[in-house]
Amino acid sequence: MSTVAQTPDQIAAEIMTAICRRVNVTTTQRQEFERFIGNKVRPYVEQPSLPLVTVDDEQAFKKQSQAILSLLKERRSQGAFNHELAKICLKYTGRVSDLRAQGYKVTCRRDGVTRTFLYILGAEHW
Numbered sequence: 001m002s003t004v005a006q007t008p009d010q011i012a013a014e015i016m017t018a019i020c021r022r023v024n025v026t027t028t029q030r031q032e033f034e035r036f037i038g039n040k041v042r043p044y045v046e047q048p049s050l051p052l053v054t055v056d057d058e059q060a061f062k063k064q065s066q067a068i069l070s071l072l073k074e075r076r077s078q079g080a081f082n083h084e085l086a087k088i089c090l091k092y093t094g095r096v097s098d099l100r101a102q103g104y105k106v107t108c109r110r111d112g113v114t115r116t117f118l119y120i121l122g123a124e125h126w
Contacts, residue, residue, distance in 0.1 A: 073126055
């Protein structure tokens, strides 16, 4: 099935096409089934979807990104460890990605064999 947004009627027609490849149905039966399926999926397809990220989330993300940026600028070449960034926000990797998308060069390197990672802001941004 397609992942592109479809109307209930398109969904019903696509389902019936798949069924009709395996089962013989009359044109009238096919139309009845399409209407039935369309009516069943309509409430799910036509309901408004909630935004994945709210305005409040975006504001929080900006504050978190700024807090991480401030810490990295303050630490310069010493950088900040992942456990320190996690104190600012649990999904610190998303905020680091946001900073990179804004043009900041942030490198990450593993500290030895542990699960500790060091994040360093590029010198051009200090």
